[in-house]
Amino acid sequence: MAITYTWKITAMKKAPSMDGLSDVITGLNFDYTGKKGELEGTFHGACPVGSPDSENFTALADLKETDVIEWAKANHPVDHMNEVIEKQIADQETPKNVEVDALPWVSE
Numbered sequence: 827m828a829i830t831y832t833w834k835i836t837a838m839k840k841a842p843s844m845d846g847l848s849d850v851i852t853g854l855n856f857d858y859t860g861k862k863g864e865l866e867g868t869f870h871g872a873c874p875v876g877s878p879d880s881e882n883f884t885a886l887a888d889l890k891e892t893d894v895i896e897w898a899k900a901n902h903p904v905d906h907m908n909e910v911i912e913k914q915i916a917d918q919e920t921p922k923n924v925e926v927d928a929l930p931w932v933s934e
Contacts, residue, residue: 829860829915831908833895836870840886849886850878856898860911867914873901 837855844850858869875897884893928934 827862829862829908829912831858831860831904831911833858833898835891835894835898838894845878845880847878847880847883850883851875851886851889851894851897854894854898856895856902858904858907858911860908860915862915865915865918867911867918869907869910871898871902871907873898875901 834857835854836857838851839853841850841852842848844852853872853874855870855872858871860867
């Protein structure tokens with residue numbers, strides 16, 4: 827079964843004024859989640875946003891999550907994040923550090 831990946835923007839930072847523009851996004855936080863059946867792994871990330879382009883500027887009130895996700899994709903390649911998530915899911919499929927419920931030499 828393949829892993830299905832999704833993005834979610836969890837926070838943004840802004841400059842109230844920059845280069846003659848108002849409320850310019852300067853950074854963002856995101857969750858990049860992979861799901862395989864009932865198992866999932868998440869990479870929590872953050873990245874800066876480049877200098878604003880006055881010709882293609884979108885006001886904060888008009889931003890859509892899909893727009894901001896494109897910024898995250900441009901600033902944070904997915905190869906490493908996919909590896910982290912694949913390992914998280916593999917560790918759930920074949921756990922390696924499961925807590926022992928009772929020590930065999932201890933009487934109850």
